[in-house]
Amino acid sequence: MTDTVLFQAFVYLCAAVVCVPVAKRLGLGAVLGYLVAGVLVGPNVLGAIGGEGKHVMHFAEFGVVLMLFVVGLELQPSLLWRLRRSILGLGGLQVAATAAVIAGAALALGVPWRAAIAIGLIMAMSSTAIVLSTLAERGQLKTSGGQAAFAVLLFQDIAVIPILAVFPLLGVAEVTAGAEAGRPAWMTALLVIGAVAGVVAAGRFVVRPAFQFLATVRLRESFIAAALLIVVAIALLMEQVGLSPALGTFVAGVVLAESEYRHELEADIEPFKGLLLGLFFISVGAQIDFPLIARDPGTIAGIVVGAMALKLLVLWAAGRLFGLDRPARWLLAFALAQVGEFAFVLIKFGTDSKIFDGAVAAPLVAAVAISMMLTPLVFVALERWVLPAVTVDTSDARPQDAVAHDDAAVVLAGHGRFGQIVARLLRSAGFRCTVLDLDPEIVDVVRRLGSKVYYGDASRIDLLHAAGCARAKLFVVAIDDAEQATAIVKTVREHFPGLPIFARARDRIHYYELRKLGVAVARRELFGSAVELATEALRALGLRGHTAHRMARRWRSHEEHALEEMAAMWARDEARTNLFARLRQALEEAERIMRDEDPRVAAGADPGWDNEAARSSRRPDEAPVEPPPP
Amino acid sequence: MARRVLILFAHPILERSRVNRRLLDGARDLAGVTIHDLYEEYPTFAVEPAREQALLAAHDVVVLQHPFYWYSAPALLKEWLDLVLQLGWAYGPGGTALRGKLMLNAITTGGSAEAYQPDGKNRFTLRELLTPFDQTAHLCGMTYLAPFVVHGALRLDDDGDVGPHVRAYRALLTALRDDTLDLAGAARAPTLRVEAGGRP
Structure with a gap:
């Protein structure tokens, strides 16, 4: 046989x-x-x-x-x-x-x-x-x-x-x-x-x-x-x-x-x-x-x-x-x-x-x-x-005074289009990131920029230790693959429970999942830039710059609150139908809020600036209601 | 010699404006008058000092046009003052960039002229309430003129109501531009009104 x-x-x-x-x-x-x-x-x-x-x-x-x-x-x-x-x-x-x-x-x-x-x-x-x-x-x-x-x-x-x-x-x-x-x-x-x-x-x-x-x-x-x-x-x-x-x-x-x-x-x-x-x-x-x-x-x-x-x-x-x-x-x-x-x-x-x-x-x-x-x-x-x-030798050769903050304050997993921006902003503010990435070409570039960088899968425990997770103040997950990101979050939560995690979320569901796993801050990867583009679109459609910006800000804040609320529902394992109902409700709310916010529509949501409200609350024989505007 | 006039316009919700919008539109076709719409230029409040300073340097008269919110200007104009009028540029050692220029406020109020009297609802005169602007101009070596005021703006509804004010505003801007104004008188006056002929 x-x-x-x-x-x-x-x-x-x-x-x-x-x-x-x-x-x-x-x-x-x-x-x-x-x-x-x-x-x-x-x-x-x-x-x-x-x-x-x-x-x-x-x-x-x-x-x-x-x-x-x-x-x-x-x-x-x-x-x-x-x-x-x-x-x-x-x-x-x-x-x-x-x-x-x-x-x-x-x-x-x-x-x-x-x-x-x-x-x-x-x-x-x-x-x-x-x-x-x-x-x-x-x-x-x-x-x-x-x-x-x-x-x-x-x-x-x-x-x-x-x-x-x-x-x-x-x-x-x-x-x-x-x-x-x-x-x-x-x-x-x-x-x-x-x-x-x-x-x-x-x-x-x-x-x-x-x-x-x-x-x-x-x-x-x-x-x-x-x-x-x-x-x-x-x-x-x-x-x-x-x-x-x-x-x-x-x-x-x-x-x-x-x-x-x-x-x-x-x-x-x-x-x-x-x-x-x-x-x-x-x-x-x-x-x-x-x-x-x-x-x-x-x-x-x-x-x-x-x-x-x-x-x-x-x-x-x-x-x-x-x-x-x-x-x-x-x-x-x-x-x-x-x-x-x-x-x-x-x-x-x-x-x-x-x-x-x-x-x-x-x-x-x-x-x-x-x-x-x-x-x-x-x-x-x-x-x-x-x-x-x-x-270590090469990093010792760097002049000490150039770095104001602890080298290992932030560990960043993923230095692609998303992580790169995070790293650059933090670096400009004097915070060095230790980068983990699986793409050797990216790793080469980062290394040439003088940052500490480790090759390999950020869900590997030895790599996380080598990157200084034990001393870091913050762990940022910025990789594009949602499943991999979730795996990394799980590993980091398990082995470094005290380390706050900031994570890039692919979509709503991924956002809920990340929040459920204890990620401190999650942001949907395309949300911010889409809102910014839409704001510019509103301006191009004839809205005043500040109005477009204010409406977008209001809409965004509503959207983010609703998302957080739904993440809490997700974490409690509530039925999908409840989630969908809440989502529909949020969409309706958003429309109503935007109607209120739109200065071209009468009666505003910013009473501080609202002439209409001031006019209607004033009796004809009375002196004008004072501020705003006085 | 003609003076160059800069209108720093601050209105966060121009869509609902009835007076300021018409005043501004009335000034648009005046030669030698630059309109700088702050809430349109800086919707996120990210004022760029260098750009603003260059603009100031290129003008001789600075008109702060805005609704008189809470006895002051809308927030962005305050932010603008805070960021642009820098030590060593606008005031203090070497801060001579604005010296000799003219500054005034062009404001709309909800209250009537009587409300801005010691015995009125607002207890102070407009000149008193505008003293922070007055002193700001003074510290920067500028001559501060009396304000151009449209009272009771909430009661002015259409072109017919606002028309006379638009004409008066145009006349003032023209007089400032052409230097036909009695500056000493304009600095002392409680408010500034120029008849279409150009005499104060």
């Missing part, structure tokens, strides 16, 4: 469902959850999956391919062009320098020079799968550090091809590199160029009309199938010409990044990508050969720590050379310190080429897997200790 596909699916899904939420809850990230799940179900602990782990891994590598397609979809060609310096320069430097340093270390330890070079090249690779998904999960992909990491990974993906070509030259045995066998070099080059050009052309001229047609059919399944078909077809084509499938689908993604179906494609591929990547990480976990590690823990530990430390140093120095600022440099160095999945492929190929034998390969495989497993922990260390330290 253990051989059936269904049983295996059961095991993998079980492991994922149990381990991933636990890891997430502990703030360790989904990747570590999958890896631990792999260890648990692997041959060394539960033994639920056995030797087929490698086959599963081969299949699961398709998750990496899908991921690069999605990454490509999010990258406009213009952005890629801007990154060209990082990709070629930083990426090239990292691969060459890391390979050289690690090869040197291996030589010093007595490894023959051919094997040393091969090991250097293998260890230079980082894990595209782990790093990109972790950076995306933490919202750091588009920061300067994240971009640099992405550029280096992209170069590594490309570099695998020439490395595969070089390995046979290092080896003693004659092996052939995949499909390139028997073709002259110029033909290979021509095929590669032709394939990439074909992908670009197809993206432009075939995929679009095809999707247009599919969109008219309105069948969601066919859309999903088409999206998968694109990726599979490109992967196949790339394998045929000897290019990395991941690279090919990445190019296709970039080509389609500007099409109107971009979001549709992304949404369709996303679940497959997630599941297959999860599978990939589980199989990495399952492959760790614990008996081998147990036999020689010192060597393995030495390889892991040595390789990661050397990689980290080289990355840090390269980042410095390329002018990355301190947080970005540290992010790059920590993110790419592990050895990646391409190493498995290269190690196997190295063994096949007889560059080294199995006795060398086995500890290498274990070390690579362990270094991948350590990556989520490295990220946690980076976020908890390293980034705060390097960020």
